[in-house]
Amino acid sequence: MTAAAQREAPPGAELKVAVLGGDGVGPEVTAAAMQVLEAAVRNESVTLSLTARPVGWKAVLEGGSPLPEATLQACLAADAVFLGAVGHPDAIGQPRDRLPETGLLGLRKALACWANLRPVRVPPSLVGVSASTPERVRGTDVMILRELGGGLYYGEPRGEKDGKAWNTMVYSEDEVQRIARLGLSLARGRHGRLTSVDKANVLEVSRLWRRVVDETAAEKGHGVEVDHMLVDRAAMELMLNPTQFDVLLTENLFGDILSDQAGALVGSLGALGSASLGDGTDLYEPVHGSAPDIAGKGVANPLGAMASVALMLPHTFRMEASAQRVESAYEAVLADGIRTVDVKEPGQEPVGTTAFTDAVLERIESTTESAAITEGVR
Template sequence: MSTASYHIVVLPGDGIGPEVTQEAVRVLEAAAEALGFQVHMETHPVGGAAIEAFGDPLPEPVLAACLKADAVLLGAVGGPQWDNLDRSQRPEAGLLRLRKALEAYANLRPVEVPEALANASPLRPELVAGTNLLIVRELTGGIYFGEPRGRNGQMAWNTMRYTREEIERIARVAFQWAARRRGRVTSVDKANVLEVSQLWREVVSRVHREEFPELELEHLYVDNAAMQLVRNPRHFDVVVTGNLFGDILSDLAATLPGSLGLLPSASLGGRVGLFEPVHGSAPDLAGQGKANPMAAILSVAMLLEALGQDVAARLVRRAVDAALAEGVKTADLCRAGETPLSTEAVGRYVANFVRQQATVFT
């Protein structure tokens, strides 16, 4: 039993964000209760909800609260009603500002396809079953933040820019995680045509050679990496890449389990980590109780792991596995003849499992 206490800021956001976050919080509270640590949570608006309340997707008091927290749990942001706002005032701009302020330069996206869900994948079950990879995406540099950027009536321009220091630190994250997994890193770039990718490959190779020579490193061009993710996903262990390529590849890999509703993420680097499901706000599903809360719940597992509550993290993951094996699923994962459960029903099953099985894990 632990006497630790943690201060968590919860940002439910927009669309299905509040629904899936509610179930994630339910599971987090169940884990704390069962294993004897404390979580103190405060909830704030972000994204479109904050625009409606304060005219800003990330109000200063909300950012201040996040910076003082031990961790931040986010639902999702965005919706069509805010698409016509200036880019700097849209919900997604608030999320980018939050990541930047938290110095969260490393985005971790694990992708697993358990045997029980292999038939839900758009690929052949025998191709994807057993897939277990981790995409490490650099999050605060690259073309999304590079200057100069702009447009006029005839032209638009963006700048892809990386420093040696930015590449070194994300490479170290990838190698450190590979050391805890199967020991293989795939670095993805476009070094055959981009100077910034040539620097990327050079720096990643040096970090490998000088700091992690016991691990395996391979380099792939991004187009080949995309093809191999579909043709042979079990080949990959840890994939490290820049912001743009990571955005695309992580969404591609997210299709392997057959639903975005299973995929969590963590954005780390500074003192405060940001944990959120990979999926978007899905406004067409909002308020119907159909959203899959598993990605938000698994984001709680990553949050617990980052706080040092490894037993709780394993327990939450075990609860999710048990739910899926027992057919406790929302509609996105159901096959013909299966009965989908509501968002709340799935969350309650996982939380109850955590309470009932806690003694086995301690």
């Protein structure tokens, strides 16, 4: 964890956030998320400092690189980074060093992020829009913990030549051990169960993964029930019986796929947020992509971006109460039937990005005022 993640923001502290809107709907949901962040800390005796920088295809068009040096330096100087989304159809077929996704991978590596937390909780208000049945998803509360610094996305050699292409999945014992330790710690603070996902019946990397997880659990897993599941079965079980899972521990590729699949449990990828933590600056981003087909139409769901803010507040700034106000606000708005089009139920009139954000801001402000009155009575 970063040094910032180990201390509470003291009164008068400056909370420095690098803001990377990115591509497609990224700038729209980022703007909504920053409004929510500002509202959440307004009465907390801290100063919020936001520094906006380009990333992704927007940055390529402006200067030729998906991760400009000025953007990287702003991120390294910040306490936290918020990223909207990267990706654009015009980038297809571009050299690898001009791809928006190359910028994202480079950013994660430069920030030393190796743990990606993707919580998947189905609130009662969204049970009816799940791709599964209400009976199956009701009560779902899964923490998908994805190893973020290794695996196929970073392994060498990689390349394409003479009609062939190759990638390399590599993990060291140390990399598996550190993510397993974090998974055990998370499980211990939740419901005490950890399911490690692999493909140990086929892949040598997965066999090492399983062995190291078992060794780490034997040493550090007191009070945690640990089991293993092959990734293909995990994909099925996640849809058929999601409430069996507490912490789902995965390597990089499997976690990317499973967490996107988990979006179907809440009805939309637009509803999920994430936190990428490690040894440097923390990175927060909604799970969804850039959705260029709806960019600029004002209909993007900012819920995943807001959920990412709700992760930033406790993990980087240790502002638990502020995070709870954000979560309570957007869940109350959903319960009131105020929804963007991707999570609306039959008979509900969808609202746009701005209207949903305004409703959440109104809830945050009302709960903040109520808390201040209560504190005054004391």
